[in-house]
Amino acid sequence: xxxxxxxxxxxxxxxxxxxxxxxxxxxxPRQPGLVPSARGYIELTPPFNHPDMVxxxxxxxxxxxxxxxxxxxxxxxxxxxxxxxLGGNKKMGVLATRATHRPNxxxxxxVRLTNIETTHQSVRLHIQGLDLVEGTPVVxxxxxxxxxxxxxxxxxxxxxxxxxxxxxYFQDAAEQHLTLAKxxxxxxxxxxxxxxxxxxxxxxxxxxxxxxxxxxxAKLGGHNVKWRYLNQRIEVTAIE
Ligand code: SAM
Numbered sequence: 219x220x221x222x223x224x225x226x227x228x229x230x231x232x233x234x235x236x237x238x239x240x241x242x243x244x245x246x247p248r249q250p251g252l253v254p255s256a257r258g259y260i261e262l263t264p265p266f267n268h269p270d271m272v273x274x275x276x277x278x279x280x281x282x283x284x285x286x287x288x289x290x291x292x293x294x295x296x297x298x299x300x301x302x303x304l305g306g307n308k309k310m311g312v313l314a315t316r317a318t319h320r321p322n323x324x325x326x327x328x329v330r331l332t333n334i335e336t337t338h339q340s341v342r343l344h345i346q347g348l349d350l351v352e353g354t355p356v357v358x359x360x361x362x363x364x365x366x367x368x369x370x371x372x373x374x375x376x377x378x379x380x381x382x383x384x385x386x387y388f389q390d391a392a393e394q395h396l397t398l399a400k401x402x403x404x405x406x407x408x409x410x411x412x413x414x415x416x417x418x419x420x421x422x423x424x425x426x427x428x429x430x431x432x433x434x435x436a437k438l439g440g441h442n443v444k445w446r447y448l449n450q451r452i453e454v455t456a457i458e
Contacts, residue, residue, distance in 0.1 A: 232286065232355035233266040234343075239412060240351050241437030243289050245421035247349045248302060249316065250327040252380065253415040255408060256348050257332075260356050262341040269336040272343065276334045280362035281343070284326050286355045287318040295321045303377040306424030310376070325350075328362050383418035385451035395457035399441050409439045409457075417445060417452045 238258035240246045247253045260283065262271060275281070298309040299317040312320050333344040343359070388396070388410075400406035416438055422428060428447040433455065435444040444456040 230357055232263065232357055233359070234260045234262040234341075234356040236260055236283075236285065236348070236350045236352065236354040236356060238348060238350050238352045238354070239439045240348075241440070243351050245416055245436035245438065246351050247416065247419055248381075250329050250349045251347045252349070252419055253412065254330075254347050255412040255415050257344070257346045258348050258350070258352075259335075259345060260343040260359065262343075267339060267341050269338070269341060272334055272336070272341055275331070275343075275359075275361060278331055278361040280328050281331045281345070282326055282328055282358075282360045282362055282367075283345070283348075283350070283356055284324060284358040284360075285350060286357060287320075287323040287325050288353065288355050289351060290318045291323045293319060295319050295323070301376070302424045303381065314376075324357070328367075381419060384420050386414045386417045386445075386454065387451055388413075388454045392454040392457055399457050409441065412439050413443055413454060413457075417454070420452070422447075 236258055237260075238246075239256055240258075247256065261267075296312055296317075296319045299312050299315055299319060300306050300309055301315045301317060304310070316325075318325070327349055329348045330346040331343060332346055335342040335344065396406055396410060400409050416436075421436065422434060428434070430446060430448050433444050433446055435442055437443075442456075442458040443454065444458070445452050445454045447453075
Protein backbone atom coordinates (compact mmCIF):
# COMPACT_ATOMS: atom_id res chain seq x y z
CA UNK A 219 0.00 0.00 0.00
CA UNK A 220 1.38 3.46 -0.92
CA UNK A 221 0.68 6.49 1.25
CA UNK A 222 0.63 10.21 0.49
CA UNK A 223 2.80 12.43 2.78
CA UNK A 224 0.64 14.29 5.33
CA UNK A 225 2.25 17.66 4.36
CA UNK A 226 0.54 17.37 0.96
CA UNK A 227 -2.90 16.44 2.25
CA UNK A 228 -6.13 18.39 1.86
CA UNK A 229 -9.51 17.55 3.33
CA UNK A 230 -12.46 16.74 1.16
CA UNK A 231 -16.04 16.51 2.42
CA UNK A 232 -18.62 14.38 0.61
CA UNK A 233 -21.77 16.30 -0.34
CA UNK A 234 -24.00 13.26 -0.76
CA UNK A 235 -24.40 9.51 -0.93
CA UNK A 236 -25.37 7.24 -3.80
CA UNK A 237 -28.27 4.84 -3.33
CA UNK A 238 -27.87 2.29 -6.07
CA UNK A 239 -29.49 -0.79 -7.58
CA UNK A 240 -26.05 -2.38 -7.11
CA UNK A 241 -25.90 -3.68 -3.54
CA UNK A 242 -22.28 -4.86 -3.75
CA UNK A 243 -19.19 -4.05 -5.81
CA UNK A 244 -19.16 -7.32 -7.75
CA UNK A 245 -21.16 -6.98 -11.00
CA UNK A 246 -21.29 -3.18 -10.94
CA PRO A 247 -20.72 -2.19 -14.59
CA ARG A 248 -17.15 -1.21 -15.46
CA GLN A 249 -18.22 2.16 -16.87
CA PRO A 250 -21.35 4.33 -16.81
CA GLY A 251 -23.88 3.90 -19.61
CA LEU A 252 -23.09 0.21 -20.20
CA VAL A 253 -26.22 -0.72 -18.22
CA PRO A 254 -28.85 1.89 -19.16
CA SER A 255 -31.44 0.26 -16.83
CA ALA A 256 -29.22 0.83 -13.79
CA ARG A 257 -30.90 3.33 -11.54
CA GLY A 258 -30.42 5.01 -8.22
CA TYR A 259 -30.33 8.41 -6.63
CA ILE A 260 -27.91 10.76 -4.95
CA GLU A 261 -29.10 12.06 -1.60
CA LEU A 262 -27.40 15.32 -0.67
CA THR A 263 -26.23 15.40 2.95
CA PRO A 264 -26.27 18.36 5.39
CA PRO A 265 -25.34 21.20 4.96
CA PHE A 266 -25.59 20.60 1.20
CA ASN A 267 -29.17 19.25 1.28
CA HIS A 268 -30.76 22.58 0.34
CA PRO A 269 -32.92 22.95 -2.78
CA ASP A 270 -30.95 26.10 -3.71
CA MET A 271 -27.93 23.86 -4.42
CA VAL A 272 -29.58 22.40 -7.52
CA UNK A 273 -31.57 25.31 -8.98
CA UNK A 274 -31.21 25.04 -12.79
CA UNK A 275 -29.85 21.49 -12.72
CA UNK A 276 -33.33 20.05 -13.39
CA UNK A 277 -33.05 21.21 -17.00
CA UNK A 278 -29.84 19.24 -17.61
CA UNK A 279 -30.04 15.74 -19.09
CA UNK A 280 -26.72 14.42 -17.75
CA UNK A 281 -24.37 15.13 -14.87
CA UNK A 282 -20.78 14.39 -13.97
CA UNK A 283 -20.62 12.66 -10.61
CA UNK A 284 -17.28 12.80 -8.82
CA UNK A 285 -17.03 10.29 -6.04
CA UNK A 286 -14.79 8.26 -3.78
CA UNK A 287 -14.05 4.60 -4.45
CA UNK A 288 -14.78 4.15 -0.76
CA UNK A 289 -14.75 0.34 -0.82
CA UNK A 290 -11.13 0.35 -2.05
CA UNK A 291 -9.58 3.18 -0.05
CA UNK A 292 -8.17 0.87 2.63
CA UNK A 293 -6.11 -0.90 -0.03
CA UNK A 294 -4.25 2.28 -1.09
CA UNK A 295 -3.12 2.89 -4.66
CA UNK A 296 -0.93 1.25 -7.25
CA UNK A 297 1.36 2.70 -9.93
CA UNK A 298 0.48 -0.04 -12.39
CA UNK A 299 -2.79 -1.94 -12.71
CA UNK A 300 -4.25 -4.72 -14.87
CA UNK A 301 -7.34 -3.35 -16.64
CA UNK A 302 -10.05 -6.00 -17.23
CA UNK A 303 -10.45 -4.83 -20.85
CA LEU A 304 -6.90 -6.04 -21.55
CA GLY A 305 -7.75 -9.52 -20.30
CA GLY A 306 -6.43 -8.81 -16.81
CA ASN A 307 -2.86 -9.82 -17.68
CA LYS A 308 -1.32 -6.64 -19.14
CA LYS A 309 -0.13 -3.91 -16.77
CA MET A 310 -0.65 -0.20 -17.46
CA GLY A 311 0.12 2.99 -15.55
CA VAL A 312 -2.80 3.72 -13.25
CA LEU A 313 -3.21 7.19 -14.78
CA ALA A 314 -3.72 5.59 -18.21
CA THR A 315 -6.75 3.70 -16.86
CA ARG A 316 -10.04 4.20 -15.04
CA ALA A 317 -9.02 1.71 -12.33
CA THR A 318 -10.18 2.09 -8.74
CA HIS A 319 -6.81 1.83 -6.90
CA ARG A 320 -5.61 5.33 -7.70
CA PRO A 321 -4.06 8.16 -5.68
CA ASN A 322 -6.94 9.84 -3.78
CA UNK A 323 -9.41 7.13 -4.82
CA UNK A 324 -11.48 9.55 -6.90
CA UNK A 325 -13.84 8.41 -9.64
CA UNK A 326 -15.96 10.26 -12.18
CA UNK A 327 -18.98 9.11 -14.14
CA UNK A 328 -21.42 10.73 -16.55
CA VAL A 329 -24.94 9.60 -15.74
CA ARG A 330 -28.44 10.50 -16.96
CA LEU A 331 -30.35 12.79 -14.60
CA THR A 332 -34.02 11.82 -14.75
CA ASN A 333 -35.55 13.84 -11.93
CA ILE A 334 -34.76 15.97 -8.90
CA GLU A 335 -36.94 15.59 -5.82
CA THR A 336 -36.70 18.38 -3.30
CA THR A 337 -38.38 19.18 -0.03
CA HIS A 338 -37.24 21.83 2.43
CA GLN A 339 -34.64 19.46 3.89
CA SER A 340 -34.05 16.81 1.30
CA VAL A 341 -32.58 16.81 -2.19
CA ARG A 342 -32.56 13.63 -4.26
CA LEU A 343 -31.11 13.46 -7.75
CA HIS A 344 -32.47 10.42 -9.58
CA ILE A 345 -29.94 8.98 -11.99
CA GLN A 346 -29.65 6.19 -14.57
CA GLY A 347 -26.77 4.34 -16.17
CA LEU A 348 -24.60 4.49 -13.07
CA ASP A 349 -21.53 2.34 -12.35
CA LEU A 350 -21.59 3.04 -8.59
CA VAL A 351 -22.19 0.76 -5.65
CA GLU A 352 -24.65 1.44 -2.83
CA GLY A 353 -23.23 3.97 -0.33
CA THR A 354 -20.70 5.62 -2.65
CA PRO A 355 -19.76 9.05 -1.23
CA VAL A 356 -20.24 11.85 -3.78
CA VAL A 357 -17.77 14.74 -3.58
CA UNK A 358 -19.09 16.91 -6.42
CA UNK A 359 -21.74 17.10 -9.13
CA UNK A 360 -21.50 19.16 -12.32
CA UNK A 361 -23.66 19.44 -15.42
CA UNK A 362 -22.44 17.57 -18.50
CA UNK A 363 -21.87 20.27 -21.11
CA UNK A 364 -21.96 18.69 -24.59
CA UNK A 365 -20.03 21.36 -26.49
CA UNK A 366 -17.11 21.05 -24.10
CA UNK A 367 -17.34 17.44 -22.89
CA UNK A 368 -18.23 15.58 -26.10
CA UNK A 369 -15.05 15.30 -28.14
CA UNK A 370 -15.82 13.64 -31.47
CA UNK A 371 -12.20 12.98 -32.55
CA UNK A 372 -11.05 11.63 -29.17
CA UNK A 373 -9.58 8.14 -29.11
CA UNK A 374 -8.55 5.63 -26.45
CA UNK A 375 -6.55 2.92 -28.24
CA UNK A 376 -6.81 0.31 -25.48
CA UNK A 377 -10.59 -0.08 -25.68
CA UNK A 378 -12.01 1.45 -28.85
CA UNK A 379 -15.52 -0.01 -28.69
CA UNK A 380 -17.92 -1.09 -25.99
CA UNK A 381 -17.06 -4.62 -24.81
CA UNK A 382 -18.60 -7.63 -26.58
CA UNK A 383 -21.70 -8.91 -24.84
CA UNK A 384 -22.72 -12.44 -23.82
CA UNK A 385 -26.07 -14.13 -24.30
CA UNK A 386 -28.16 -14.32 -21.14
CA TYR A 387 -30.85 -16.93 -20.56
CA PHE A 388 -33.25 -17.35 -17.61
CA GLN A 389 -33.78 -20.92 -16.44
CA ASP A 390 -37.44 -21.80 -15.72
CA ALA A 391 -36.87 -21.64 -11.96
CA ALA A 392 -35.38 -18.14 -12.30
CA GLU A 393 -38.40 -16.97 -14.32
CA GLN A 394 -40.64 -18.21 -11.51
CA HIS A 395 -38.47 -16.54 -8.87
CA LEU A 396 -38.72 -13.30 -10.84
CA THR A 397 -42.52 -13.38 -10.76
CA LEU A 398 -42.45 -13.97 -7.00
CA ALA A 399 -39.77 -11.33 -6.41
CA LYS A 400 -41.58 -8.65 -8.41
CA UNK A 401 -45.34 -9.24 -8.64
CA UNK A 402 -45.80 -5.85 -10.28
CA UNK A 403 -45.27 -6.19 -14.05
CA UNK A 404 -43.38 -2.92 -14.51
CA UNK A 405 -40.99 -3.73 -11.63
CA UNK A 406 -40.51 -7.23 -13.01
CA UNK A 407 -39.69 -5.99 -16.50
CA UNK A 408 -37.20 -3.54 -15.06
CA UNK A 409 -35.42 -6.16 -12.90
CA UNK A 410 -35.29 -8.60 -15.82
CA UNK A 411 -33.79 -5.97 -18.10
CA UNK A 412 -31.32 -4.91 -15.38
CA UNK A 413 -30.15 -8.51 -14.90
CA UNK A 414 -29.77 -9.00 -18.66
CA UNK A 415 -27.81 -5.79 -19.17
CA UNK A 416 -25.52 -6.49 -16.19
CA UNK A 417 -24.80 -10.12 -17.07
CA UNK A 418 -24.32 -9.36 -20.78
CA UNK A 419 -21.21 -7.46 -19.64
CA UNK A 420 -19.86 -10.68 -18.07
CA UNK A 421 -18.98 -9.40 -14.58
CA UNK A 422 -16.62 -12.20 -13.59
CA UNK A 423 -12.90 -11.35 -13.45
CA UNK A 424 -11.18 -11.80 -16.84
CA UNK A 425 -8.87 -14.53 -15.50
CA UNK A 426 -11.69 -16.82 -14.26
CA UNK A 427 -12.29 -20.01 -16.26
CA UNK A 428 -15.66 -20.96 -14.75
CA UNK A 429 -16.70 -24.59 -14.57
CA UNK A 430 -20.42 -25.30 -15.21
CA UNK A 431 -20.80 -26.19 -11.50
CA UNK A 432 -19.55 -22.84 -10.28
CA UNK A 433 -22.34 -20.48 -9.27
CA UNK A 434 -21.81 -16.71 -9.20
CA UNK A 435 -24.03 -14.25 -7.41
CA ALA A 436 -24.56 -10.54 -6.90
CA LYS A 437 -27.08 -8.25 -5.29
CA LEU A 438 -29.00 -6.53 -8.10
CA GLY A 439 -32.12 -4.41 -7.67
CA GLY A 440 -32.49 -5.58 -4.06
CA HIS A 441 -32.32 -9.32 -4.89
CA ASN A 442 -29.61 -11.95 -4.80
CA VAL A 443 -29.22 -13.03 -8.39
CA LYS A 444 -27.36 -16.25 -9.17
CA TRP A 445 -25.97 -17.49 -12.47
CA ARG A 446 -23.70 -20.04 -14.08
CA TYR A 447 -21.65 -20.21 -17.27
CA LEU A 448 -23.25 -22.96 -19.37
CA ASN A 449 -23.33 -23.67 -23.10
CA GLN A 450 -21.26 -20.57 -23.99
CA ARG A 451 -23.86 -18.36 -22.39
CA ILE A 452 -24.88 -17.09 -18.99
CA GLU A 453 -27.83 -18.87 -17.40
CA VAL A 454 -29.65 -17.17 -14.54
CA THR A 455 -30.40 -19.92 -12.03
CA ALA A 456 -32.04 -18.13 -9.10
CA ILE A 457 -33.40 -14.78 -7.94
CA GLU A 458 -33.86 -14.59 -4.18
N1 SAM B 1 -16.55 5.67 -14.27
C1 SAM B 1 -15.73 5.70 -13.10
C2 SAM B 1 -14.37 6.28 -13.42
O1 SAM B 1 -13.93 6.17 -14.56
O2 SAM B 1 -13.77 6.86 -12.52
C3 SAM B 1 -15.59 4.35 -12.46
C4 SAM B 1 -14.86 3.33 -13.28
S1 SAM B 1 -14.41 1.95 -12.27
C5 SAM B 1 -13.52 0.98 -13.42
C6 SAM B 1 -15.95 1.14 -12.12
C7 SAM B 1 -15.88 0.07 -11.08
O3 SAM B 1 -15.66 0.67 -9.83
C8 SAM B 1 -17.14 -0.72 -10.91
O4 SAM B 1 -17.21 -1.80 -11.81
C9 SAM B 1 -17.05 -1.20 -9.47
O5 SAM B 1 -16.38 -2.44 -9.42
C10 SAM B 1 -16.16 -0.16 -8.82
N2 SAM B 1 -16.86 0.71 -7.87
C11 SAM B 1 -18.01 1.38 -8.04
N3 SAM B 1 -18.31 2.09 -6.94
C12 SAM B 1 -17.29 1.88 -6.06
C13 SAM B 1 -17.01 2.34 -4.73
N4 SAM B 1 -17.82 3.19 -4.11
N5 SAM B 1 -15.89 1.87 -4.13
C14 SAM B 1 -15.07 1.03 -4.76
N6 SAM B 1 -15.27 0.57 -6.01
C15 SAM B 1 -16.38 0.99 -6.65
